[in-house]
Amino acid sequence: MLTELWEKRSLVVLLAITDVKLRYRNSVLGFFWSFLEPLLMLSVLYFIFSLVFKSAIENYPLYLLLGLILWFMFVRSTSAGLSSLVNRADIILHVYVRRELIVISSCLAAFIMMSFEFIVFAIFLIGLQFIPPITVLILPLIVINLLFFSIGISLLLGVLNVYYRDIQFIWQVAIQAGFFLSPILYTIDMIPEKFHWILMINPLVPMIESAHNVVLYQTLPSLESSLIMISSTISVLIIGLLVFKKKNLRLVERL
Amino acid sequence: MMINEQKIIEFQNVTKKFRIIKEQKDSIFDLVRLFFKKNKHDTITVLDNISFNVQQGEMLGILGLNGSGKTTLLKIISKIIPPDSGNVTTKGNIIPFLALGAGFNGELTAYDNIILYGVILGFSKKEIKKRVQKIIKFAELEDFLYVKLKNFSSGMYTRLAFSTAVEVNPDILLIDEMLSVGDIGFRKKSFETFMKFKSNGKTIVYVTHDLEQINQFCDKALWLDKGKIKMYGEPLEITKEYKNQNTPLR
Numbered sequence: 001m002l003t004e005l006w007e008k009r010s011l012v013v014l015l016a017i018t019d020v021k022l023r024y025r026n027s028v029l030g031f032f033w034s035f036l037e038p039l040l041m042l043s044v045l046y047f048i049f050s051l052v053f054k055s056a057i058e059n060y061p062l063y064l065l066l067g068l069i070l071w072f073m074f075v076r077s078t079s080a081g082l083s084s085l086v087n088r089a090d091i092i093l094h095v096y097v098r099r100e101l102i103v104i105s106s107c108l109a110a111f112i113m114m115s116f117e118f119i120v121f122a123i124f125l126i127g128l129q130f131i132p133p134i135t136v137l138i139l140p141l142i143v144i145n146l147l148f149f150s151i152g153i154s155l156l157l158g159v160l161n162v163y164y165r166d167i168q169f170i171w172q173v174a175i176q177a178g179f180f181l182s183p184i185l186y187t188i189d190m191i192p193e194k195f196h197w198i199l200m201i202n203p204l205v206p207m208i209e210s211a212h213n214v215v216l217y218q219t220l221p222s223l224e225s226s227l228i229m230i231s232s233t234i235s236v237l238i239i240g241l242l243v244f245k246k247k248n249l250r251l252v253e254r255l
Numbered sequence: 256m257m258i259n260e261q262k263i264i265e266f267q268n269v270t271k272k273f274r275i276i277k278e279q280k281d282s283i284f285d286l287v288r289l290f291f292k293k294n295k296h297d298t299i300t301v302l303d304n305i306s307f308n309v310q311q312g313e314m315l316g317i318l319g320l321n322g323s324g325k326t327t328l329l330k331i332i333s334k335i336i337p338p339d340s341g342n343v344t345t346k347g348n349i350i351p352f353l354a355l356g357a358g359f360n361g362e363l364t365a366y367d368n369i370i371l372y373g374v375i376l377g378f379s380k381k382e383i384k385k386r387v388q389k390i391i392k393f394a395e396l397e398d399f400l401y402v403k404l405k406n407f408s409s410g411m412y413t414r415l416a417f418s419t420a421v422e423v424n425p426d427i428l429l430i431d432e433m434l435s436v437g438d439i440g441f442r443k444k445s446f447e448t449f450m451k452f453k454s455n456g457k458t459i460v461y462v463t464h465d466l467e468q469i470n471q472f473c474d475k476a477l478w479l480d481k482g483k484i485k486m487y488g489e490p491l492e493i494t495k496e497y498k499n500q501n502t503p504l505r
Contacts, residue, residue: 010374010379011374088358090358093335095357164282170283
């Protein structure tokens with residue numbers, strides 16, 4: 001699987017780049033949409049939570065933007081991954097390509113868009129004259145972990161969506177809930193202790209929290225949360241690949 | 256038997272069944288609603304215990320009525336559909352000429368589509384970029400290289416796809432009755448291309464209803480009937496028998 005992935009890397013990358021290209025194809029603002037989208041979202045949320053609710057989080061715009069960028073990455077990659085097999089049915093039905101690669105390329109496309117958004121983040125850092133601490137060097141590891149986690153989820157949802165087409169609607173709802181169950185608008189400390197378990201069942205919580213910590217607060221992720229992040233990613237990947245392998249057999253008949 | 260003759264496609268007892276599901280659980284909602292009901296389905300056996308092999312450089316013609324399993328056979332050779340049981344081994348890379356232009360996108364230019372399709376068919380980006388000029392010339396579409404594909408006619412579309420696909424230089428070609436590519440001129444050109452592949456020692460599996468072509472070009476013929484091999488061997492004998500049985504009664 002891994003060797004095949006490496007051999008076919010130009011296919012995976014090209015499909016991803018094509019996705020990104022097509023996403024902005026007909027808009028006047030084109031490529032700049034990728035910057036504007038998080039900015040608009042940020043302004044709305046910042047206005048509500050900073051000025052109306054008077055949130056007291058340190059460096060709140062940066063906190064909010066970083067969480068949003070990671071959250072968008074997860075949402076875009078899993079939504080695209082979920083529908084990728086159905087959308088690319090013409091390839092699957094007529095040429096042999098390892099189907100996992102199609103799902104992975106959708107996640108990679110979201111990853112590429114995320115990289116653009118980090119440029120916006122860098123501009124904010126300069127604008128607010130905030131110099132991130134040395135712990136920021138850990139951020140790429142967290143982000144890559146998030147990519148693999150998204151790939152695992154996408155493999156699972158993507159192949160199941162071919163069989164059960166309403167998974168996409170269920171996933172939409174799950175994502176809505178997930179947004180509020182992740183520390184994007186608030187910090188975990190603001191939540192009463194007795195509700196912490198709700199956040200603990202969301203595997204994205206340690207990833208987003210650690211990203212905040214390394215970029216803004218010079219705090220390395222604890223051993224515990226590192227282990228949770230890595231093990232949740234590995235288990236999601238394994239489950240995703242196993243289900244994918246099993247459901248691959250009759251995939252063509254159901255497309 | 257020559258020593259250097261080797262089996263390039265080998266089918267051993269291959270069976271493929273399709274499920275015709277009556278009460279299909281195709282949503283999570285149904286899955287919950289029908290949780291205690293067994294998934295009811297009929298199966299049709301599309302290919303039933305098929306065994307044959309194709310030697311390197313051979314051209315095999317496949318004939319049979321509609322629904323006899325010809326296309327499924329090609330799809331199994333190309334790994335698009337996995338068989339339910341039995342073994343399939345193939346050597347070398349395969350280009351299926353089943354439906355051309357898989358992955359073509361109307362919003363992209365011809366240039367981008369050539370690159371994308373080439374990479375899907377197994378080229379690296381670098382290799383396909385080197386061949387773009389040759390491909391567009393073969394397709395006779397030099398003036399349209401940077402035109403979006405949605406503005407192409409269907410003939411132009413197929414020509415572009417065909418020209419890209421033949422650049423791959425495959426070891427095995429699977430052709431599903433597709434000599435109806437473009438106008439007469441291009442049709443002739445595409446047929447000549449296939450013949451060039453044949454004289455270069457490529458292996459070809461050719462599905463067609465044209466008995467003349469099978470007699471003329473194929474080394475072996477295989478007659479599929481309701482998923483079973485009815486006859487396999489010399490093209491002349493098989494086409495003769497096929498003609499006898501499928502001539503409508505007066």
